[in-house]
Amino acid sequence: MANYYIDNKDLKFHLDHPMMKKIVQLKERNFAEKDKFDYAFTDFEDAMDSYDKVLEIVGDICGNIIGPNAESVDQEGPCLADNEVRYARGTRENHEALTRAGLIGMSLPRQYGGLNFPMVPYVMAAEIVSRADAGFANIWGLQDCAETLHEFGSEEIKNDFLPRFNKGATAAMDLTEPDAGSDLQAVQLKAVYDDEKGKWLLNGVKRFITNGDADISLVLARTEEGTNDGRGLSLFVYDRKDKAMTIRRIENKLGIKGSPTCELVFRNAPARLVGNRKFGLIKYVMSLMNSARLGVAAQSAGISEAAYREALKYAEERTQFGRPVIQFPAVYEMLRNMEVKIRAQRSLLYETARFVDIYKNYNFLSEDRKLEPDERNEQKKYQRLSDVFTPLLKLVASEYSNQIAYDALQVHGGAGFMKDFPVERLYRDARITSIYEGTSQLQVVAAIRGVTSGAYLNIIRETYEKETYKPELEYIKPSLVEMTGEYEYCVKHVSDTEDSEYMDFHARRLVEMAGNIIMGYLLLRDAGRDESFLKTAGIFSGMAKAQNRERAEYISNFELKDLINFKYNPEI
Amino acid sequence: MKGFKIVLLAKQVPDTRNVGKDTMKADGTVNRAALPAIFNPEDLNGLELALRIKDKYPGTTINVLTMGPARAAEIIREAMYRGADGGYLVTDRKFAGSDTLATSYALSLAVKKLSPFHIVIAGRQAIDGDTAQVGPQVAEKLGLPQITYAEEIISTDKKEVTVKRRLERGVETVAAPLPVVITAHSSAPGCRSRHAKYTIKYKNAKSLSELQESSEDYLQLHKERPYLLIEEWSVDDIGADVGQLGLSGSPTKVKKIENVVFTSKESIVLSGEDSEVDNLMKDLIANHTIG
Numbered sequence: 007m008a009n010y011y012i013d014n015k016d017l018k019f020h021l022d023h024p025m026m027k028k029i030v031q032l033k034e035r036n037f038a039e040k041d042k043f044d045y046a047f048t049d050f051e052d053a054m055d056s057y058d059k060v061l062e063i064v065g066d067i068c069g070n071i072i073g074p075n076a077e078s079v080d081q082e083g084p085c086l087a088d089n090e091v092r093y094a095r096g097t098r099e100n101h102e103a104l105t106r107a108g109l110i111g112m113s114l115p116r117q118y119g120g121l122n123f124p125m126v127p128y129v130m131a132a133e134i135v136s137r138a139d140a141g142f143a144n145i146w147g148l149q150d151c152a153e154t155l156h157e158f159g160s161e162e163i164k165n166d167f168l169p170r171f172n173k174g175a176t177a178a179m180d181l182t183e184p185d186a187g188s189d190l191q192a193v194q195l196k197a198v199y200d201d202e203k204g205k206w207l208l209n210g211v212k213r214f215i216t217n218g219d220a221d222i223s224l225v226l227a228r229t230e231e232g233t234n235d236g237r238g239l240s241l242f243v244y245d246r247k248d249k250a251m252t253i254r255r256i257e258n259k260l261g262i263k264g265s266p267t268c269e270l271v272f273r274n275a276p277a278r279l280v281g282n283r284k285f286g287l288i289k290y291v292m293s294l295m296n297s298a299r300l301g302v303a304a305q306s307a308g309i310s311e312a313a314y315r316e317a318l319k320y321a322e323e324r325t326q327f328g329r330p331v332i333q334f335p336a337v338y339e340m341l342r343n344m345e346v347k348i349r350a351q352r353s354l355l356y357e358t359a360r361f362v363d364i365y366k367n368y369n370f371l372s373e374d375r376k377l378e379p380d381e382r383n384e385q386k387k388y389q390r391l392s393d394v395f396t397p398l399l400k401l402v403a404s405e406y407s408n409q410i411a412y413d414a415l416q417v418h419g420g421a422g423f424m425k426d427f428p429v430e431r432l433y434r435d436a437r438i439t440s441i442y443e444g445t446s447q448l449q450v451v452a453a454i455r456g457v458t459s460g461a462y463l464n465i466i467r468e469t470y471e472k473e474t475y476k477p478e479l480e481y482i483k484p485s486l487v488e489m490t491g492e493y494e495y496c497v498k499h500v501s502d503t504e505d506s507e508y509m510d511f512h513a514r515r516l517v518e519m520a521g522n523i524i525m526g527y528l529l530l531r532d533a534g535r536d537e538s539f540l541k542t543a544g545i546f547s548g549m550a551k552a553q554n555r556e557r558a559e560y561i562s563n564f565e566l567k568d569l570i571n572f573k574y575n576p577e578i
Numbered sequence: 579m580k581g582f583k584i585v586l587l588a589k590q591v592p593d594t595r596n597v598g599k600d601t602m603k604a605d606g607t608v609n610r611a612a613l614p615a616i617f618n619p620e621d622l623n624g625l626e627l628a629l630r631i632k633d634k635y636p637g638t639t640i641n642v643l644t645m646g647p648a649r650a651a652e653i654i655r656e657a658m659y660r661g662a663d664g665g666y667l668v669t670d671r672k673f674a675g676s677d678t679l680a681t682s683y684a685l686s687l688a689v690k691k692l693s694p695f696h697i698v699i700a701g702r703q704a705i706d707g708d709t710a711q712v713g714p715q716v717a718e719k720l721g722l723p724q725i726t727y728a729e730e731i732i733s734t735d736k737k738e739v740t741v742k743r744r745l746e747r748g749v750e751t752v753a754a755p756l757p758v759v760i761t762a763h764s765s766a767p768g769c770r771s772r773h774a775k776y777t778i779k780y781k782n783a784k785s786l787s788e789l790q791e792s793s794e795d796y797l798q799l800h801k802e803r804p805y806l807l808i809e810e811w812s813v814d815d816i817g818a819d820v821g822q823l824g825l826s827g828s829p830t831k832v833k834k835i836e837n838v839v840f841t842s843k844e845s846i847v848l849s850g851e852d853s854e855v856d857n858l859m860k861d862l863i864a865n866h867t868i869g
Contacts, residue, residue, distance in 0.1 A: 045778040048799070056778045063772045108774035121774055 011065025032367035068138035079264035091219035111171030119172030136308025141264035151177035178220035197227035218268025242277035250275035261434030306407035313414035394456030404439035411436035470527035522550035581637025587700035620701030624762035677828035682715030717759035
């Protein structure tokens with residue numbers, strides 16, 4: 007019996023991080039619910055043991071149902087009939103298995119039927135599901151919408167919608183429109199309050215909506231007539247039971263084919279306002295996007311893990327020139343680098359999830375009581391860290407998963423190009439990760455704030471650099487310190503021009519340099535708890551140092567006037 | 579309707595589906611240490627049939643009854659993780675060596691102790707003995723109707739149950755009055771996975787022997803949550819006659835166990851002449867490899 011949680015010891019390793027003590031404490035509030043719910047935890051050990059046991063269930067369902075279904079789901083895909091999306095057979099089986107196991111709405115409070123899981127084990131479950139089937143992971147992962155309703159919805163909305171998740175309700179976030187993709191401020195779908203009916207009515211088109219025919223949909227709509235920017239947008243919740251939406255079509259995609267991507271038309275569709283008017287994009291969707299980005303990072307890690315395992319298996323079995331191909335340097339280098347990149351992105355993934363856990367729980371706590379000054383400081387600190395780590399993580403993880411899937415296919419040689427091995431599906435599935443929930447280029451736009459504000463440099467210098475690391479790894483630390491100096495120099499070099507276009511031009515290089523240093527330290531720290539990370543940290547820092555050197559070289563030789571050569575000018 | 583009282587007969591068995599080279603000891607007995615102990619597969623089909631009744635009639639209770647050593651409490655927990663309400667472990671050294679007759683005698687007494695009940699469900703057979711006798715024998719001893727080879731429980735009310743049976747050449751739909759004993763066939767739906775909430779709720783469910791052996795202190799927890807105790811029943815608890823148990827109560831005697839070892843060492847290379855093929859066929863028929 008395959009188990010995608012148990013067979014990957016790195017997951018348990020990240021679950022057991024020392025910071026979990028604080029997270030569990032914040033999440034469980036002195037285990038106040040232990041006498042109220044028979045599945046509430048009694049203490050820290052009980053909570054950790056329960057996360058472990060529940061992840062084991064996730065691993066079991068993924069290894070024995072979702073993983074084996076992935077190929078048929080990819081081939082069959084969803085279809086449209088009588089204005090309804092019909093999932094592939096395997097998708098239905100997957101969803102039913104997870105619902106029956108109580109694994110929908112995992113992060114919701116128990117009063118709404120959830121498991122009250124923190125982000126760390128929830129994100130881990132998302133990674134495991136994604137390894138089994140990245141397309142299906144979207145359908146399952148959209149339970150993130152429940153979190154948004156929980157954070158910003160009224161009591162009435164929470165009571166009406168949240169308990170449905172644990173019973174298997176699916177969700178969608180309806181943001182994109184034909185002319186509002188990366189630029190969500192341009193959303194045009196209209197919401198008008200009908201005084202007679204006493205409700206909001208939605209009219210307009212949404213496009214590229216993942217799982218568009220969900221039971222519960224969050225819809226971004228323009229409520230303020232005459233506005234053209236994000237401040238005129240509000241968030242609504244639409245109930246599928248109202249049957250006031252038409253599905254125009256399901257897109258035919260390159261990858262994640264099991265996940266239905268829909269074009270929707272709302273015609274006088276009744277919907278309920280979530281939170282306050284005008285906060286739709288600037289607050290609620292930003293929050294929703296942040297958790298969705300964490301979700302895509304988990305998805306990227308899952309795809310990477312699956313691709314690496316396929317490549318490793320093939321390289322061990324495939325014999326050429328009288329030897330298994332894994333014995334050739336060109337192949338074993340690829341495989342080792344894949345493994346190192348997976349470990350690096352995973353360390354960044356769970357570090358970010360921990361930051362999100364801490365500030366979100368302080369947010370919830372502040373609804374019940376006034377935070378103490380030191381709690382308030384922590385809340386702010388981790389919120390800021392989450393804000394700069396999330397786009398960095400999404401950028402790195404999605405790009406890595408593409409690189410890993412590319413190499414995994416390469417290891418297969420010609421066989422990888424055929425439909426006979428799962429790696430071609432993984433290669434196609436990986437491709438979307440660096441596009442949706444904000445392209446890599448847009449992650450850089452968000453992450454560059456971490457560069458210009460000094461947030462990355464600050465955590466590198468004040469936290470990571472000050473920690474003590476294993477003596478046998480001390481030789482790596484000076485490298486990272488040197489890389490930090492180099493990074494600082496490059497940031498200064500770029501900022502000194504005081505030219506925003508020049509900054510934008512080099513932004514990705516700077517963000518990736520910071521990311522490399524951060525992941526280098528995280529792996530160094532991991533090596534302190536698990537010796538198998540010693541080699542990983544060594545290989546990664548070598549790779550990162552060389553990459554950063556290249557970027558530094560490019561930046562320091564690049565003058566402001568060089569920019570003109572790159573600009574598109576149709577007249578030349 | 580308030581639901582049904584269901585008793586599930588289940589057995590912990592060595593996983594004979596994953597037989598390796600260390601499976602048999604030199605003396606021809608099963609090396610249990612080399613095989614993981616698992617929930618007998620068709621008992622899991624039985625559990626799923628029971629859980630589906632519970633899905634439909636929420637007041638339904640499912641209690642697992644198993645006979646075996648202390649560690650067999652594991653399968654009771656496993657059933658609880660999936661939705662069973664509790665279980666009883668019939669355990670006593672005096673049961674050792676029981677054949678199907680003695681086992682069904684003990685189980686039938688234990689089932690009686692759980693009266694009143696509506697439905698007893700068991701797997702068709704266990705993968706270690708493959709006799710398919712215990713379920714039917716329990717029904718006989720309890721004087722109840724039995725439906726074997728069940729694939730689906732089509733309907734059930736307080737008086738009657740309708741069941742689809744999987745037979746060698748087709749299916750048969752039969753009805754029987756309650757209470758009834760049903761044995762589940764492997765073609766019945768596979769058992770659902772563990773439920774997150776039940777797993778958290780019951781992960782510390784322990785039998786008395788387990789509590790005594792454990793290095794951790796569960797006493798306080800078990801005091802607060804009495805439903806965590808898996809009861810153990812001895813010969814005396816079920817009121818059994820020792821003479822009808824164990825080796826003395828078991829007419830089945832194992833005469834001889836033969837250890838068959840397949841080897842691929844012998845190979846014959848044929849040139850393909852008709853006479854050679856002819857001779858090979860005669861040899862294969864003579865040594866019963868074919869025919």
